[in-house]
Amino acid sequence: MPLTIGLLREGRTPPDKRVALTPKKCAEAEAQYPGLHIWVKTSPHRCFSDDEYRDLGLEVCEDVADCDILMGVKEADVSQLIPGKTYLFFSHTVKKQPANRELLRAVLRQRITLIDYELLTNGDGGERLVAFGRWAGIVGAYNGLLTYGRKHGLFALKPAHQCVDMEDMEEEFFKVKRLPPIKMAVTGSGRVAQGALEVLKLMGLRQVSVYDYLYLDFHEPVFTQLRSSDYNRRRDGRVWDTADFHRHPHAYESTFGPFLPVTDLLIACAYWHPAAPVLFTEADTRRPDFRINTIADVTCDVNGSVPTTKRATTIPDPAYDYNRRTGALEPAYSRPDNITVMAVDNLPCELPRNASRDFGRQLLDHVLPHLLGDDPAGIVARATIARGGELMPRYQYLADYVAETANA
Incomplete structure (x- = not known):
């Protein structure tokens, strides 16, 4: 079944130069999963240039809104969120971090599926599968x-x-x-x-x-x-x-x-x-x-x-x-x-190039098989904070966090 993944452009200031999948890891993923296509949002800051992706035949464009899954590294820019999409990034919300309260609110308002890298583990509360x-x-x-x-x-x-x-x-x-x-x-x-x-x-x-x-x-x-x-x-x-x-x-x-x-x-x-x-x-x-x-x-x-x-x-x-x-x-x-x-x-x-290569290898080995497959071990399910405008059961404790006023 055709599926598209879009690599986001990091929106924080100063810009984060890391990327979830390097050019070679993108090409490897497309070869491993027939029907998978990876689009790369153009970026002047990424440690791997747009041309390095193009050189391996990957689509580099300004708009990745048509992609099924959107992957970044750090928290996505709230103003750039696309309703109804599935996102993967480090959200820094599960400890009720005040700075990202509005991000989680926007995720819920826009019925986004949010999967947090930090929560991808090999068991309930077990070892993390991807990390820097x-x-x-x-x-x-x-x-x-x-x-x-x-x-x-x-x-x-x-x-x-x-x-x-x-x-x-x-x-x-x-x-x-x-x-x-x-x-x-x-x-x-x-x-x-x-x-x-x-x-x-x-x-x-x-x-x-x-x-x-x-x-x-x-x-x-x-x-x-x-x-x-x-x-x-x-x-x-x-x-x-x-x-x-x-x-x-x-x-x-x-x-x-x-x-x-x-x-x-x-x-x-x-x-x-x-x-x-x-x-x-x-x-x-x-x-x-x-x-x-x-x-x-x-x-x-x-x-x-x-x-x-x-x-x-x-x-x-x-x-x-x-x-x-x-x-x-x-x-x-x-x-x-x-x-x-x-x-x-x-x-x-x-050392963003090294860190990105290592992170991408972890994604290919430990996460994509579950993200693009049936997830029988519940690895992706455990890491999903929100879906369809609702907090998932294991993250219901965040309900008061998103309900609080911004200056509470």
């Missing part, structure tokens, strides 16, 4: 080293967003030769953390155990990976249980204290729940033995697990200083004893 997390970790770790190098006048790496792709960025790794015997801690065990670890290993840095990190001195820079059990414990002393930690984060307290006197660069990649403990407090930063001087907050939870993350930063202006004595924010690299924080909230956008 690995690239957030890759760019975040690179930015962390870049920030540390700038802060201490050791080396000047080309920003990731000025690199053509990952291969170009790897050429910059050779500049990291004057790194002193510092200690770096990476928190987390998911996609984001794995991306960060990937970069540190590619740089030729040595990974050590948590015990050795805490208690041994080294004559070279080293890093360790900290899982949740390495820096949290139940308040009542019960044995660690990861599933219990995720279900009852309020029952736990931080044990990150021993890492404060031995860590120079913190790369925060762990998912954080608002009820979970923070890594440390602002008061802790004033301790004489607080050693962390550079933080790459890849998760970028403002006022979250890293208390010095007071605001998100941008790709052009990625860092600021936190004054440990006053708690004030100052321009990056203002004083040697400040903590320099990198907290860019859209890190995968710095």
Whole structure:
């Protein structure tokens, strides 16, 4: 049966350069699914040019309104929504984010079917099938080293967003030769953390155990990976249980204290729940033995697990200083004893071609078979927030969110 997918032009400012399907992935999808045709809305900002799509025989046009399914990356422009269509994008509505309340209202008003990438999982509440997390970790770790190098006048790496792709960025790794015997801690065990670890290993840095990190001195820079059990414990002393930690984060307290006197660069990649403990407090930063001087907050939870993350930063202006004595924010690299924080909230956008290739591969392997087929596992159904002007049953909790006034 003939079916058309339209790739949207990203409408946010500044424009997001990523795309859900690269030219090669579009061609591969058309070859894999007879009757499928993919149209590409023209864009001057996309990391893959219009001509790169045309060169593979794809239709590039200004109007994709006739397509059956419309795919973007970030939230669609409310003014550009087409009634009755099926959309896939990251809607950022399921946590009742105020900024996107009107978007969900418009979806319901216009009887749009909204499928959210974030909700595509391999089971009810299971592992996500498509995500940019690995690239957030890759760019975040690179930015962390870049920030540390700038802060201490050791080396000047080309920003990731000025690199053509990952291969170009790897050429910059050779500049990291004057790194002193510092200690770096990476928190987390998911996609984001794995991306960060990937970069540190590619740089030729040595990974050590948590015990050795805490208690041994080294004559070279080293890093360790900290899982949740390495820096949290139940308040009542019960044995660690990861599933219990995720279900009852309020029952736990931080044990990150021993890492404060031995860590120079913190790369925060762990998912954080608002009820979970923070890594440390602002008061802790004033301790004489607080050693962390550079933080790459890849998760970028403002006022979250890293208390010095007071605001998100941008790709052009990625860092600021936190004054440990006053708690004030100052321009990056203002004083040697400040903590320099990198907290860019859209890190995968710095390597958009790589991130888009990876994302498209995930879509082809794990989502299109269900989206274009019968979806027996309910993967698409679970990720469908709204259809025909109604919230789907599992998202009925959003009813009060869309009913509230905009300034509520």
